[in-house]
Amino acid sequence: MPDNIIENLNADFTAPDNASTLTDTYQVNGSGTNVAFNLVFGPLGVAPMSAVKLDDAVLLSNTAGSLTAVNVGANKDIAGKFLTISTVVSVTSATSVPANITLDFSLTGGTGNYQHSIMQTANVSGTSVFFSITIFFFT
Amino acid sequence: MRNIILAFFLLIPVFAWSQDNDSTVTLDLLNAPSSPAFNLLGIAPSAIERPTDLNSFRVSVQNASNNFTRLPSDYSVEVAPASLASMKNQTLDKFGSTSFNDVFWQSLGISLGLTHGNAQDIETNDSTSFAKLACGVKFSIIRPGWSAKTKKLFADLQTTQSDFLDSAEYMNKSAEINRVKGMMNALETAKPQLDEVTKKDSLSHLAARLGALNQAQANALNKLLQDTTGKSFMALKNAAKNFKIERVGGFLDFATGIALDFPNNRFDYSLTSKAGGWLTGGYENGNKGISVLGIARYLYQPDKIYANSSNELLAADISTFDCGARLVYTGLEGKFTVSAEALYRSVLTANTISPDWRYTFNTGYDIGFNKQLTLALGKNFDGTTTKNGNIIAMLNLIAGFGSAKKIN
Numbered sequence: 001m002p003d004n005i006i007e008n009l010n011a012d013f014t015a016p017d018n019a020s021t022l023t024d025t026y027q028v029n030g031s032g033t034n035v036a037f038n039l040v041f042g043p044l045g046v047a048p049m050s051a052v053k054l055d056d057a058v059l060l061s062n063t064a065g066s067l068t069a070v071n072v073g074a075n076k077d078i079a080g081k082f083l084t085i086s087t088v089v090s091v092t093s094a095t096s097v098p099a100n101i102t103l104d105f106s107l108t109g110g111t112g113n114y115q116h117s118i119m120q121t122a123n124v125s126g127t128s129v130f131f132s133i134t135i136f137f138f139t
Numbered sequence: 140m141r142n143i144i145l146a147f148f149l150l151i152p153v154f155a156w157s158q159d160n161d162s163t164v165t166l167d168l169l170n171a172p173s174s175p176a177f178n179l180l181g182i183a184p185s186a187i188e189r190p191t192d193l194n195s196f197r198v199s200v201q202n203a204s205n206n207f208t209r210l211p212s213d214y215s216v217e218v219a220p221a222s223l224a225s226m227k228n229q230t231l232d233k234f235g236s237t238s239f240n241d242v243f244w245q246s247l248g249i250s251l252g253l254t255h256g257n258a259q260d261i262e263t264n265d266s267t268s269f270a271k272l273a274c275g276v277k278f279s280i281i282r283p284g285w286s287a288k289t290k291k292l293f294a295d296l297q298t299t300q301s302d303f304l305d306s307a308e309y310m311n312k313s314a315e316i317n318r319v320k321g322m323m324n325a326l327e328t329a330k331p332q333l334d335e336v337t338k339k340d341s342l343s344h345l346a347a348r349l350g351a352l353n354q355a356q357a358n359a360l361n362k363l364l365q366d367t368t369g370k371s372f373m374a375l376k377n378a379a380k381n382f383k384i385e386r387v388g389g390f391l392d393f394a395t396g397i398a399l400d401f402p403n404n405r406f407d408y409s410l411t412s413k414a415g416g417w418l419t420g421g422y423e424n425g426n427k428g429i430s431v432l433g434i435a436r437y438l439y440q441p442d443k444i445y446a447n448s449s450n451e452l453l454a455a456d457i458s459t460f461d462c463g464a465r466l467v468y469t470g471l472e473g474k475f476t477v478s479a480e481a482l483y484r485s486v487l488t489a490n491t492i493s494p495d496w497r498y499t500f501n502t503g504y505d506i507g508f509n510k511q512l513t514l515a516l517g518k519n520f521d522g523t524t525t526k527n528g529n530i531i532a533m534l535n536l537i538a539g540f541g542s543a544k545k546i547n
Binding site: 016019020021022023024025040041042043044045046047048049050051062064065066068079080082086088090091092093094095096099100102120125126127128129130131132134136138139 | 189191192194195219221222228229230231232233234245293296297300301303304305307308320323324326327328338342343346347349350353354356357358360361364365372375376378379380381382383384
């Protein structure tokens with residue numbers, strides 16, 4: 001198989017980091033465009049619950065399921081602030097074990113798009129795992 | 140009520156119990172296989188790859204194909220597309236949904252198997268072996284919602300998760316984390332006095348430090364969560380462990396599969412070796428009230444013809460159709476059960492075997508103290524019972540000894 005096809009496959013099928021935290025920076029600008037994030041969980045049937053804050057302001061209070069297109073705020077308003085997401089994911093009898101619990105996080109609306117995945121493994125049903133995401137917005 | 144039911148049992152005459160081997164066949168025989176492709180190819184469940192994300196799927200194919208350099212000789216994979224693709228936001232809170240979109244994607248499973256063997260499905264590793272490929276699909280069309288008990292268990296799980304997150308937030312407040320965050324804030328504020336490169340490098344350095352602190356906090360929390368014997372977060376551990384899905388309402392599931400032989404090992408010439416379709420529907424009622432199950436099964440060239448127990452037919456070019464239904468009523472807090480089951484079996488493409496029926500009626504009443512009255516009436520497919528009037532009846536009085544342990 002040609003190397004470029006394998007490279008493309010590798011790019012599309014990027015393996016998530018085996019980690020429970022994601023800490024990074026995201027560049028915003030002085031515009032009024034809103035920055036939004038997605039937080040998608042896998043595999044099928046896991047039970048996630050997340051709390052989302054921008055500095056001390058609560059954006060979402062203990063919300064179940066995947067989070068899509070959550071508005072963080074306008075570029076010019078969020079510079080110098082921290083987005084923090086605390087998540088607990090429970091694996092019940094609805095999910096086959098062992099399960100690779102993946103968390104796909106993406107940000108849009110700033111100077112570019114951001115995407116990163118992290119993962120933990122649950123070997124038995126009834127397990128819960130904790131994830132945390134911290135993003136610092138800078139100009 | 141108890142006396143009336145007891146009298147009903149005692150007034151029933153007792154018939155001789157006689158049946159052939161066919162009477163042991165139950166409706167479960169017609170159940171759709173969990174993986175239609177592997178059922179048709181006869182692949183053992185232990186040999187099946189079940190990747191849950193795109194990366195593990197890639198690794199699985201890469202290993203089987205010697206790093207994408209050749210077609211695998213033996214490979215079996217079962218995937219849930221919703222888990223692999225971007226549709227994987229099908230989390231547990233959506234499992235109670237009855238909308239077709241959620242039900243379809245959550246239940247959709249695709250199985251694919253490739254193996255080599257001779258005409259008798261034996262792998263010989265010589266010129267008599269040829270490629271065999273099978274694929275199968277299964278999904279739900281209608282699915283019932285959660286029972287009140289399941290909704291309560293899910294609410295309990297969410298409550299304990301909320302409690303955990305509140306605790307986690309409290310535990311995550313560390314002076315060192317706040318100090319590093321303060322330094323990052325100061326860098327952003329001091330931007331006019333810093334060049335871009337210095338600022339980005341400094342932020343990067345501080346973010347790495349903050350990441351290490353966050354990871355240490357998360358590791359400590361996860362260690363407490365994984366400790367099954369520890370007392371921390373016991374309510375969350377119990378709620379996750381105890382959660383079971385019970386559904387109440389109508390359902391309809393479909394599964395199908397086809398197996399192809401490639402006698403010349405060329406993919407431009409194939410023969411259909413087996414195919415099948417299963418349709419399962421009914422009404423689930425948890426553990427009480429009336430539950431109904433109906434199954435219809437079509438098979439093309441099956442390994443074993445259900446309506447042909449004497450094996451006088453060869454399976455070549457044979458199609459069979461079998462169906463069955465079961466009705467179960469559970470009342471009086473589980474003490475009284477009534478069930479009826481009927482089975483139909485036929486060979487569609489041969490006239491030598493006539494279609495036939497079997498039906499049974501079962502009822503039981505738990506009178507306590509290890510005593511249970513049971514009654515079974517029915518007509519068998521054939522054999523002694525059929526010849527003697529097609530009635531099977533049995534009255535059992537089971538008297539247990541010792542403690543009053545319940546017999547089911």
